[in-house]
Amino acid sequence: MERIRCVDVVVVGAGFAGLYMLHRLRCLGLTVQAYEAGDDVGGVWYWNRYPGARCDVESMQYSYSFDEDLQQEWRWTERYASQPELLAYAGHVADRFDLRRDIKFATRVRSARFLETKALWEMVTAAGDVLHARFCIMATGCLSSARIPRLPGMERFRGRSFHTGGWPHEPVSFEGERVGVIGTGSSGIQAIPLIAREAANLFVFQRTPNFSVPAQNWPMPEEYERSWKRDYPALRRRAREASTSGSLTDPGQHKVHDIPPQEREQLFEARWKKGGVYFLHAFTDLLLDEASNKEAADFVRRKIRSIVKDAAVADLLTPTDHAIGAKRICVDTDYYDTFNRPNVTLVDLRSDPIEEVTVTGLRTTRKEYALDAIVYATGYDAMTGALLNMEIIGRGGLTLQDKWQDGPRSYLGMMVAGFPNLFTITGPGSPSVLSNMIFSIEQHVEWIGDCLGYLEQNRLSTIEAEAAAEEEWVEHVNAVADRTLYPKAASWYTGANVPGKPRVFMPYVGGVVAYRRKCDKVAAAGYSGFTLARAEVAETSMA
Ligand code: FAD
Numbered sequence: 001m002e003r004i005r006c007v008d009v010v011v012v013g014a015g016f017a018g019l020y021m022l023h024r025l026r027c028l029g030l031t032v033q034a035y036e037a038g039d040d041v042g043g044v045w046y047w048n049r050y051p052g053a054r055c056d057v058e059s060m061q062y063s064y065s066f067d068e069d070l071q072q073e074w075r076w077t078e079r080y081a082s083q084p085e086l087l088a089y090a091g092h093v094a095d096r097f098d099l100r101r102d103i104k105f106a107t108r109v110r111s112a113r114f115l116e117t118k119a120l121w122e123m124v125t126a127a128g129d130v131l132h133a134r135f136c137i138m139a140t141g142c143l144s145s146a147r148i149p150r151l152p153g154m155e156r157f158r159g160r161s162f163h164t165g166g167w168p169h170e171p172v173s174f175e176g177e178r179v180g181v182i183g184t185g186s187s188g189i190q191a192i193p194l195i196a197r198e199a200a201n202l203f204v205f206q207r208t209p210n211f212s213v214p215a216q217n218w219p220m221p222e223e224y225e226r227s228w229k230r231d232y233p234a235l236r237r238r239a240r241e242a243s244t245s246g247s248l249t250d251p252g253q254h255k256v257h258d259i260p261p262q263e264r265e266q267l268f269e270a271r272w273k274k275g276g277v278y279f280l281h282a283f284t285d286l287l288l289d290e291a292s293n294k295e296a297a298d299f300v301r302r303k304i305r306s307i308v309k310d311a312a313v314a315d316l317l318t319p320t321d322h323a324i325g326a327k328r329i330c331v332d333t334d335y336y337d338t339f340n341r342p343n344v345t346l347v348d349l350r351s352d353p354i355e356e357v358t359v360t361g362l363r364t365t366r367k368e369y370a371l372d373a374i375v376y377a378t379g380y381d382a383m384t385g386a387l388l389n390m391e392i393i394g395r396g397g398l399t400l401q402d403k404w405q406d407g408p409r410s411y412l413g414m415m416v417a418g419f420p421n422l423f424t425i426t427g428p429g430s431p432s433v434l435s436n437m438i439f440s441i442e443q444h445v446e447w448i449g450d451c452l453g454y455l456e457q458n459r460l461s462t463i464e465a466e467a468a469a470e471e472e473w474v475e476h477v478n479a480v481a482d483r484t485l486y487p488k489a490a491s492w493y494t495g496a497n498v499p500g501k502p503r504v505f506m507p508y509v510g511g512v513v514a515y516r517r518k519c520d521k522v523a524a525a526g527y528s529g530f531t532l533a534r535a536e537v538a539e540t541s542m543a
């Protein structure tokens with residue numbers, strides 16, 4: 001019988017998390033096998049090739065900080081990098097650190113089972129290949145499990161259908177076509193202005209309007225780039241030590257109502273002109289106080305009305321059902337202005353829901369729309385989807401599906417009681433999607449790397465979250481969230497976008513500084529809240 005190959009660590013996913021994890025593990029002298037479902041590295045930026053896809057955290061900050069040479073040599077051409085540039089960057093990192101040789105591409109992991117008697121994880125791929133590893137690190141992404149709603153009749157549509165998160169690699173032209181976009185979250189809001197420029201007619205099918213602020217994207221000013229590169233380590237340190245999100249956002253110092261109305265307006269205006277997520281950092285209490293939040297929301301509502309010429313369309317585009325920022329704020333280029341174009345029609349699905357997809361388009365209660373293409377910008381089964389798509393089985397046959405049937409539970413968002421030696425990078429219960437994700441990825445990768453180094457040094461072979469520590473952390477995550485406006489919105493942060501998904505606020509809202517402090521304290525105390533043990537059986541080079 002063929003012997004099953006065994007490595008120290010298996011990493012699932014080769015986005016920014018998987019790439020850096022692989023590099024870090026190699027530096028520790030460990031043997032690693034990474035698996036990636038896509039044909040190449042890049043994760044989100046490999047899959048999301050839709051028109052307009054770009055980051056909304058500034059490129060100078062949405063990039064790795066772990067290697068000074070890397071951050072000095074790479075040149076971003078725009079304030080917010082576009083998807084092709086982000087993908088090229090991921091490719092550059094893979095080449096620079098020679099990472100591809102340990103990644104098996106086009107390989108989806110189907111299951112991961114902890115073999116208790118051997119203290120090994122058994123990984124099985126969709127093709128049936130089996131691998132054993134002492135440690136399993138899930139770098140599977142918070143927004144990698146695309147969600148396409150099941151609309152009646154979808155399979156009979158004769159035109160082309162796309163999901164933003166699974167865009168073809170070859171160029172897609174909508175020239176002269178009738179196109180329908182379903183969904184007006186960040187992805188739809190980025191794609192709509194560009195599709196509108198190409199298509200003969202664009203129909204935007206909107207169920208819920210979102211708040212969007214202009215990116216104010218621009219070609220990278222040389223002096224701006226130089227100012228960052230001159231001082232990169234210090235600026236990164238400042239983001240680490242003095243920001244809530246892992247980005248320097250020039251946070252305001254006042255509560256909204258500490259400032260007279262006229263000054264307040266000026267401040268919002270300045271932030272609007274500055275562009276991007278900076279808007280939400282104008283004051284200290286925007287996500288804490290409903291009255292303060294309303295001031296910011298009203299400012300954006302007025303902006304929408306001032307940009308969109310048709311008052312009825314402006315009304316439909318104006319969000320009224322949630323606090324600004326409580327759902328992920330969208331960042332756009334020309335989104336609202338796009339609705340002034342004669343070839344763009346907004347269809348309000350609240351008053352006129354989709355009944356079915358037909359052979360030639362979409363039919364709502366009131367009307368039939370003939371379409372050549374449908375773009376589903378319908379989002380993700382966020383934070384838990386990619387993990388629960390696999391069968392992950394821990395101690396005593398416990399599946400992650402069962403463990404998380406009432407919502408995700410995890411210690412520090414990194415480990416789950418009952419699942420020894422299994423780590424989740426940017427897992428639920430960590431700042432993850434409420435932060436600059438590359439920043440949070442680096443923090444997790446380094447913490448996990450240090451943890452494995454510690455185990456090796458101390459000749460320990462398993463680490464497992466204790467149930468009591470996990471319970472306490474989950475309670476803390478909920479308590480902190482409940483002090484904010486976040487859980488009140490029906491967002492993907494709470495699982496509300498997926499029918500039947502338990503409603504739990506998943507990310508940790510306490511800020512990256514407090515979070516890092518907690519993680520560091522846990523490590524300094526010899527990994528308090530974790531059980532560390534020496535197993536009798538160990539087959540790999542680390543033992
Ligand atoms: P991903 O990039 O999602 O990579 C995970 C990889 O795991 C994927 O390639 C996937 O194929 C693979 N995988 C999953 N399951 C399996 C399996 N079972 N077997 C094998 N492989 C598997 N964050 C920000 O901070 N700023 C931004 O501006 C920003 N913009 C975004 C724009 C879009 C369109 C999206 C969708 C997300 C954005 N994000 C942004 C969030 C984004 O998720 C992170 O910034 C970051 O790219 C995540 O990296 P990752 O490696 O953790 O996950």
Ligand code: NAP
Pocket residue numbers: 054055056057143149164182183184185186187188190205206207208328331349377378379380433492497
């Ligand atoms: P999303 O925010 O979840 O938006 C999905 C959209 O699809 C919503 O408008 C939703 O409407 C709609 N929708 C879903 N199912 C529908 C149905 N059955 N019928 C009609 N409409 C339906 O997803 P996303 O836009 O892909 O963004 C997800 C996250 O990825 C973002 O929040 C952000 O974190 C990240 N992202 C970032 C950027 C960036 O700017 N850098 C770009 C893209 C994505 P309802 O609200 O009514 O459910």
